[in-house]
Each structure stands twice: as structure tokens, then as C-alpha cells.
Amino acid sequence: MDSFEWGSGEIAGEEAELSFALFGDANVYSILVAAFSAGLSRDTAWNLANVESRFLHSFHLAGKVFKRGVTFVGDIETPIRHKIDAEHSYCVKQVDRLEQCFETVRRDDVVIIDQGVADYWRLQIPGKFLCFKFSEVEKNLLTVRAIVNILRAHQPPRSRVIVVGGGVAGDLVGFAAGILGFRCHYIPTTLLAMIDSSLGGKVGVNFEPWGKNQIGLFRSPVGVSIWTGWLSTLDDVQLRSGLVEALKHALLGGQTQLWHDLMDAAKSTPVNDRLIRSKILDVISIKQAVISRDPFERGERAILNFGHTLGHALETFATKRGHSVTHGECVAIGMIHALRLSAEYCGMTGVEEMISDLRLVCPNSKRLCKMFGTADDLPSVKEEILGLLLADKKASSNLSAATDSGHVKYVLLTAPGSIARSQSGAWTVSHPQATAWLDIVKTWNFLMST
Numbered sequence: 001m002d003s004f005e006w007g008s009g010e011i012a013g014e015e016a017e018l019s020f021a022l023f024g025d026a027n028v029y030s031i032l033v034a035a036f037s038a039g040l041s042r043d044t045a046w047n048l049a050n051v052e053s054r055f056l057h058s059f060h061l062a063g064k065v066f067k068r069g070v071t072f073v074g075d076i077e078t079p080i081r082h083k084i085d086a087e088h089s090y091c092v093k094q095v096d097r098l099e100q101c102f103e104t105v106r107r108d109d110v111v112i113i114d115q116g117v118a119d120y121w122r123l124q125i126p127g128k129f130l131c132f133k134f135s136e137v138e139k140n141l142l143t144v145r146a147i148v149n150i151l152r153a154h155q156p157p158r159s160r161v162i163v164v165g166g167g168v169a170g171d172l173v174g175f176a177a178g179i180l181g182f183r184c185h186y187i188p189t190t191l192l193a194m195i196d197s198s199l200g201g202k203v204g205v206n207f208e209p210w211g212k213n214q215i216g217l218f219r220s221p222v223g224v225s226i227w228t229g230w231l232s233t234l235d236d237v238q239l240r241s242g243l244v245e246a247l248k249h250a251l252l253g254g255q256t257q258l259w260h261d262l263m264d265a266a267k268s269t270p271v272n273d274r275l276i277r278s279k280i281l282d283v284i285s286i287k288q289a290v291i292s293r294d295p296f297e298r299g300e301r302a303i304l305n306f307g308h309t310l311g312h313a314l315e316t317f318a319t320k321r322g323h324s325v326t327h328g329e330c331v332a333i334g335m336i337h338a339l340r341l342s343a344e345y346c347g348m349t350g351v352e353e354m355i356s357d358l359r360l361v362c363p364n365s366k367r368l369c370k371m372f373g374t375a376d377d378l379p380s381v382k383e384e385i386l387g388l389l390l391a392d393k394k395a396s397s398n399l400s401a402a403t404d405s406g407h408v409k410y411v412l413l414t415a416p417g418s419i420a421r422s423q424s425g426a427w428t429v430s431h432p433q434a435t436a437w438l439d440i441v442k443t444w445n446f447l448m449s450t
Contacts, residue, residue: 006034006051006059021145022179027058028065029141035066036210036391039406042067049073065179068204068216068297092199092224092288094281101164101187101225102126108156109185112147112173114165117189120233125164130154134168136319136327139206141215147176155182160222166190167197167327171213174203178219185223189230191242191276192327195249195283198224200291200301208320210391212312218296226284228277239271240361241328246276246283247361248306248335251354253286254417263357302427303419306411307335310440313388314372317381323371325363332362337443342412344439345429346420365448375444385440386433408436 019029035046046063048056063070095101102125105111111129118131130150134143151161163173164187177184186198204216231239243266250258261279265272287304294301311327311334318325336358342348363371373381390406409428412420420429431439 006046006048018141018145022141022148023061025058025061027055028062031059031062032066032207032215035062036207036214039390040066040070042070045071045073047073065215065217067214068202068218090221090223092226092284094226094228096227098124098227098229099126101227102162104185104223105162106159108159109162110151110154110159111162111164112150112169114169114189117165117230121230129162129164132169132173134165134172136168136206136315139168139172140208141205143172144176144179144205147173148179151176151180151182155180160185162187164189165193167193169193170197171203171205171216174219174221175205175216178203178217184219184221185225186221187225187227190234191231191239191280192245194226194228194280195242196245196287198226199284199287200304201295202297206316209387211316211388214391220295226280228280231273231277234273236269236271237326239273239276240266241326243271243276244307244328244332244335244358244361246279247358248304248331249283249286251335251413251416252290252303252306252419254415255282255286256416258282259354259357259416263360266357266361300427303411306413307331307333307338309389309392309408309410310334310337310443312392313385316388317385318371321371325371329362332358333368333443333447336362336447337440338410338412340443340446341410341429341431341439342414342420346412346414348413348415359447359450362447365450368444368447372444374448375441378441378444382437386437389436390433406433407431408433 015029016026020026022028046059048059051059060072063072098121105127111127113125113129113131115131115133118125118129132147132150155161159182161173161177161182161184163170163184166189170186170188170193174184174186186193188194188198198221201218201220202216203219204213206212207214243262246262247259250256250262258279261275265275265279290301290304308331311331314333315325315327315330318330336355339348339351339355339358343351386406389408392409407430409430411427412429414420419427421427422429
């Protein structure tokens with residue numbers, strides 16, 4: 001579908017108060033719900049020709065955050081998602097001491113720190129700061145509203161927001177700041193945030209029941225300060241979770257030696273954080289190279305979602321049921337699935353060793369069975385998981401999980417560092433819904449047997 005045509009008339013909903021608190025407009029939330037309910041994808045243009053003029057601003061606000069921005073037709077020429085930000089460039093700096101992270105903090109900046117980080121490092125962190133408890137379970141618009149209220153109360157005009165914490169903190173505060181038009185400086189305190197989520201300016205939150213990071217913005221920070229000393233407080237589970245994203249970068253960059261070095265760190269007991277620290281800039285450079293070529297995800301940047309199609313679906317599924325699972329564990333499952341598909345459909349060879357490595361950083365069969373069930377249990381959750389897959393930001397337009405017409409889009413490889421391209425030149429490979437489900441069942445049987 002090239003464009004979606006909206007009906008006219010009053011836009012209303014039960015979440016009007018939340019919508020107004022966030023966007024200064026009571027209709028935005030209902031428009032977002034309508035867009036997701038219609039199964040619209042990021043590449044579906046919103047045709048506003050039949051929308052009453054008094055509602056156009058509401059649609060523009062909703063379109064700006066729907067899957068980080070859509071194209072409009074009818075009354076606007078420039079796609080919001082692709083508009084170049086004059087302040088797009090920023091510096092990623094690795095520092096030697098904790099206090100160097102805060103050297104550029106000005107008096108009127110607001111410093112927001114994850115509560116867990118503050119509890120451990122409070123005495124070493126200079127200046128005044130606000131604490132906030134961040135969690136994946138509460139990574140939603142209600143939490144964004146709370147942060148927006150904090151920033152409105154403390155934020156002078158033209159000042160910055162300094163975010164100290166992991167990926168969830170960066171996403172939530174970054175999105176809240178973006179809504180208000182403020183700029184952020186990130187001080188990532190987890191491995192995952194250092195090598196992935198703090199880079200590239202993508203901020204977003206979950207939107208139920210459509211899944212992870214569905215509402216968001218492209219909002220480049222003013223800078224990122226990386227101090228690897230934060231890693232000393234992380235346990236092996238958190239370090240291995242971050243290592244999964246690092247392994248993904250190494251695979252996409254075709255850097256097999258980096259893959260082996262990172263796996264050496266993961267296999268150590270405890271995890272070899274000293275080796276990790278020595279490789280952080282190598283990992284970061286791979287992602288930065290992709291982002292520099294496609295900052296607003298018009299094409300190539302989609303490859304950074306390798307393993308995330310199924311991974312995000314499983315993470316959302318498990319989190320909703322109260323299971324304790326890390327982002328990295330779910331992405332590891334997704335990467336195993338993507339490697340199996342790469343071998344079957346794209347002729348990739350030598351995947352067995354990489355899959356064997358990834359089994360070390362994803363849940364064992366006992367935990368998988370507890371969280372998701374056996375292959376025999378999968379039919380009972382088929383519609384839910386397919387619904388999450390089809391709500392993925394790469395999925396095809398105007399599709400719903402209730403039909404067999406949907407397509408799931410995967411990032412696949414022909415070899416390390418070589419992305420499989422579709423006939424149209426896209427950076428993803430599209431699989432019909434029915435085929436996608438059969439492939440998931442095969443992967444699940446494999447995981448349960450190894």
C-alpha cells in the first residue's frame with residue numbers, strides 16, 4: 001500500500017488527557033492507536049487529503065512519532081522522518097575517569113540518573129542530579145509523561161538534559177526531551193548502552209499491544225561520554241547481554257577476529273570485562289559507519305536490526321508475562337534464527353560455529369521452555385507472536401496478524417559482512433507469514449534439542 005487515507009470527523013479517545021499532557025494535543029494518542037490498528041508500516045504514506053483542517057496538526061504530531069516518523073502526502077512535501085537535523089553531528093568520546101563525564105555539564109543543565117546507578121556511585125558523581133527508576137516494564141508513554149513533567153519543572157530554556165544510565169534511561173529521557181525540544185548528552189553506564197543504544201539518535205518507547213520501541217524519534221544527542229569503569233558494577237548476565245549486540249556488530253562488519261575476541265570474553269567465568277573494554281571502540285566504529293551512511297534509516301541502517309525481528313517479539317512476549325529476560329538473550333535467539341534462515345534461503349555457510357557460540361549467551365532450553373513453552377505449546381501463542389512480528393518496524397504495510405497476507409521482513413546474510421538484498425534492492429528479505437511461522441517452529445525445535 002502506497003498511502004493510507006483517513007476518514008474525517010472528531011478524533012477522540014480515553015487517553016486524551018495523556019495525549020494532551022505529552023503533546024499539547026488531545027487527539028494524538030487516538031491517531032496512533034488508529035494507525036497501529038490499521039497495520040500501517042513505516043513506509044505507508046499518510047494521506048491527509050480528507051482530514052479536516054482543524055485536525056491536521058494532530059496528525060502531524062502523531063506522524064512524527066509513529067515508528068519514528070512517516071511520510072505525508074496531500075499537504076506536506078518533506079517527510080518528517082527524513083528531515084536533516086542541523087545539529088545531527090555529535091562527538092562520542094571515551095574518557096579515563098568518571099569525573100570527566102561531567103566536565104561539560106553547565107549550571108542550567110538537568111542531570112537525570114538511573115536510581116540504581118546513583119545508589120552505587122552517588123558519592124563519586126559531582127553536582128546536583130535527579131534520580132529516576134527506569135525499567136523495561138515501564139518503558140511506555142505513562143513514564144514519558146512523568147519525565148516530561150520533571151523536565152518542565154526543572155528545565156530552563158536552551159539548556160540540556162544529561163542522561164546517566166542504560167538504554168532504557170536513554171530512550172525514555174531522550175524521547176521526553178525530544179518532545180519538548182531539548183537536547184541530550186548521554187553518559188551510558190551499561191555495555192549495551194555504550195556500544196548501541198546511546199549511538200545514532202534513535203529514541204523510543206514501547207506501545208502496547210504493538211510491542212517494543214514503536215513510538216519514538218530520531219533525535220541526535222549533543223554528545224556521548226563513555227567511561228568503561230561503569231562496567232565494573234555489572235554482573236555477568238548484563239555483560240553477556242551487551243556482548244550480544246557487540247557480536248552482532250562484528251558479524252555485520254565482517255570482522256571475524258573481533259567476533260572471536262568477544263566470544264573469548266563471554267566464555268570466561270567471570271566475563272572478561274578487561275577484554276571487552278579494549279574492544280569497545282572497535283565495536284562502536286562499525287555501528288557509526290552504518291549510521292553515517294544512513295542516519296535516518298531510509299535503507300542500509302535497517303541491517304542493525306539483525307536478530308531483532310524475532311528477538312524483539314520474544315522480549316515483548318516474555319516481559320508482558322513477567323519473565324526475567326534480557327534484551328541480549330532475546331536478540332541472541334533472534335540471531336540464531338536469522339543465521340539459520342541465512343543458511344537456508346541465502347546460501348550462507350559456516351553458520352554452525354556462530355550458532356554454537358550464541359547458544360552460550362542465550363537462555364538454555366529449560367529457561368526457554370519456562371518462558372515460551374515447548375514447540376507443542378507454540379500453536380497457543382502463534383497469533384500473539386505473529387502479531388508482534390507483523391508490528392515490527394520493518395514489516396509490510398497495512399497488514400494484520402489475523403490474515404495470511406502479511407510478510408515478515410528479516411535482515412539476512414550471505415556471508416559475514418555481506419547483507420542479503422531483495423530483488424528491489426531493499427536491505428531486508430520478506431517472508432510470507434505462513435512460511436515465517438514454520439521457520440520459527442523449526443528454530444524452536446532446534447533450540448530445545450541443543
